[in-house]
Amino acid sequence: xxxxxxxxxxxIEVGDIFKRILKETEKVRDENTNDMSxxxxxxxxLDKHPELRQEGLAHEVLQWYICRMEAxxxxxxxxxxxxxxxxxxxxxxxxxxxVQGYDPVIKALAKDIDIRLNHRVAKISNGCNKVMVTLxxxxxxxxxxxxVTVPIGILKANLIQFEPKLPxxxxxAISELGMGNENKIxxxxxxxxxxxxxxLGIVAPTSYACGYxxxxxxxxxxxxxxxxxxxxxxxxxxxxxxxxxxxxSMSQLKKMFPDATEPVQYLVSRWGTDPNSRGCYSYDVVGMxxxxxxxxxxxxxxxFFGGEALSMDHQGSVHGAYSAxxxxxxxxxxxxxNRLGNLEKLQQDSFRHEILETAFPLQISRM
Numbered sequence: 225x226x227x228x229x230x231x232x233x234x235x236i237e238v239g240d241i242f243k244r245i246l247k248e249t250e251k252v253r254d255e256n257t258n259d260m261s262x263x264x265x266x267x268x269x270l271d272k273h274p275e276l277r278q279e280g281l282a283h284e285v286l287q288w289y290i291c292r293m294e295a296x297x298x299x300x301x302x303x304x305x306x307x308x309x310x311x312x313x314x315x316x317x318x319x320x321x322x323v324q325g326y327d328p329v330i331k332a333l334a335k336d337i338d339i340r341l342n343h344r345v346a347k348i349s350n351g352c353n354k355v356m357v358t359l360x361x362x363x364x365x366x367x368x369x370x371x372v373t374v375p376i377g378i379l380k381a382n383l384i385q386f387e388p389k390l391p392x393x394x395x396x397a398i399s400e401l402g403m404g405n406e407n408k409i410x411x412x413x414x415x416x417x418x419x420x421x422x423x424l425g426i427v428a429p430t431s432y433a434c435g436y437x438x439x440x441x442x443x444x445x446x447x448x449x450x451x452x453x454x455x456x457x458x459x460x461x462x463x464x465x466x467x468x469x470x471x472x473s474m475s476q477l478k479k480m481f482p483d484a485t486e487p488v489q490y491l492v493s494r495w496g497t498d499p500n501s502r503g504c505y506s507y508d509v510v511g512m513x514x515x516x517x518x519x520x521x522x523x524x525x526x527x528f529f530g531g532e533a534l535s536m537d538h539q540g541s542v543h544g545a546y547s548a549x550x551x552x553x554x555x556x557x558x559x560x561x562n563r564l565g566n567l568e569k570l571q572q573d574s575f576r577h578e579i580l581e582t583a584f585p586l587q588i589s590r591m
Contacts, residue, residue, distance in 0.1 A: 227480045230285060230427060238278060238285040245269050245276055246310075253306050259511045262293075262309055263301035284427035284434075291434035291454075297507045298404025298540070300455040301431065308508035315543065321443045326542065347385040348372070348527065353563070355526045368560055369526040371552045373545075376533040377403040377502030390524070397519035400512060401533060403503035404540070405458040405496040409451040409473040410440075411487040416447045418481060424449070426476055432457055435476055451476065459496050466492040505540035506533035521551075523559070528552045 249265040270277050278286045290301055297304050322329075347358035348370065355370040378384060379398045390398075418424060418439065425436040435457075440448040451473035453461050461469050470490040477484050495504040521534050530552035531545055538544030 227478075227482060230281065230425075234282055234285055238282050239289060241276055241278065242286060242289040248273065248276075249306060250310075259305055259307040261302045261510050262304040262306050263290075265306045266290075266301070281427070284429055287429065287431045288425055288427045288434045288436075290431040292436070294431060295406060295436075295452055295454040298406040298454050298458070298504050299402060299507050303402065303455070303507070303509065305508040305510045305512055308512065311508075315538075321440075323444050345374075345384055347387060349387040350525050350527050351388070353526065368564070369528065369556050371528045371530050371549070371556055373530040373549060373552070375403070375501045375503060375531065376401055376506050378500070381502050383499070383502070393519055394522070394524065397516050400509065400516050401520065402507040402509040403533075404455070404505055404507045405462075406452065406454040406504045407458040407461055407493045407495060409453070409461075409469055409493075410491040411449050411451070411470065411473060411477075412489040413447045413449070413485055414488050415485065416441050417484060418449065424477075424480060426479055437473075437477065449477065461492075462494050462496050466490070507540065521548075523555060526559070528556045528559075 245266055248269040249262065252260075252265045252268050277283075294300055294304075297309070344360045345357055346360045349356040349358070350370075353368065355367050357365045357367070357370060359365075372379075372384075374384065376398065380403055418441075420439075420442055422439060422442060423436050424439060426434055428434045432455075436452055438450040438452060440446060440450060461472070464472065469492045470487065473490075474484070474487070495501050517534065517536075521529060523529065530549040532538070532540055532542070532548065534552075535541070535544030535548040536551075538547065
């Protein structure tokens with residue numbers, strides 16, 4: 225038994241209308257010097273062009289498109305900056321899903337590097353041409369320089385003490401960037417009872433009540449669906465127990481498949497309250513200062529900063545985190561060479577760069 229299916233023609237037509245609405249928001253941006261939210265701009269567009277308004281089922285489909293947009297930014301549409309929302313330099317090649325996860329990438333990059341897991345940093349002291357990192361258990365590590373790549377949510381929550389205290393301009397930059405939240409509820413079943421499509425979407429009168437499942441069976445061959453939730457909805461899901469969150473996602477699934485079987489296993493993420501992240505990835509807030517990223521990236525003595533939030537063109541992405549890390553490492557290397565004049569170190573690092581450029585096999589599904 226299957227729930228009511230939205231006709232494909234309505235999905236296509238409303239998708240085209242949503243593109244037209246977003247195109248019209250560019251005019252709203254050009255006509256206003258002050259920034260505003262994407263949702264406010266959409267409201268202005270619909271007031272100017274009532275023919276773009278949707279009713280009934282078409283309205284619910286439009287809300288689903290807004291829901292998908294909110295998932296991209298991990299925040300509600302009334303928090304997304306109209307000025308910056310479409311400024312990302314999106315890579316070519318289409319979307320893909322890494323079947324084995326990022327584990328092969330991490331293992332290749334981590335080869336021959338001394339990595340210490342489960343070392344929670346409590347304090348970073350910077351001075352006298354040295355940096356001292358203090359762990360929660362009181363142990364210290366001393367180095368010539370350090371690169372801070374913790375999620376911006378950790379810095380916003382002041383979970384790491386800096387000595388001397390971070391300057392006001394750096395603290396302001398950290399507070400002025402948004403940290404979004406998107407959670408996933410993975411459900412594994414004993415058999416597949418859904419169609420072989422990439423997404424299974426649920427339409428509703430509001431974007432908050434919409435949702436969608438990612439079909440991992442199409443990519444991996446395993447009978448797994450992943451329910452996706454972003455923004456305030458993701459925050460609200462974290463207030464539930466794992467069992468309640470899984471039950472909620474099943475209630476959503478049964479709107480489409482009333483005879484759906486119960487999952488044999490489930491896994492619930494909690495990025496918003498995770499002590500190692502305090503959110504999933506960053507976003508540009510309404511009214512964000514134009515020099516914010518320069519201030520975020522600016523080093524402080526022997527301290528350098530990296531992570532997806534500091535990426536030039538790819539905030540909120542793994543490739544953005546990687547490129548920002550490379551940039552921070554190069555700046556750190558340049559700083560140390562100027563101070564220490566150690567040519568041997570430069571030669572070793574150049575050899576390391578050559579190693580990283582060698583390819584390693586990845587299994588990618590284009591869904």
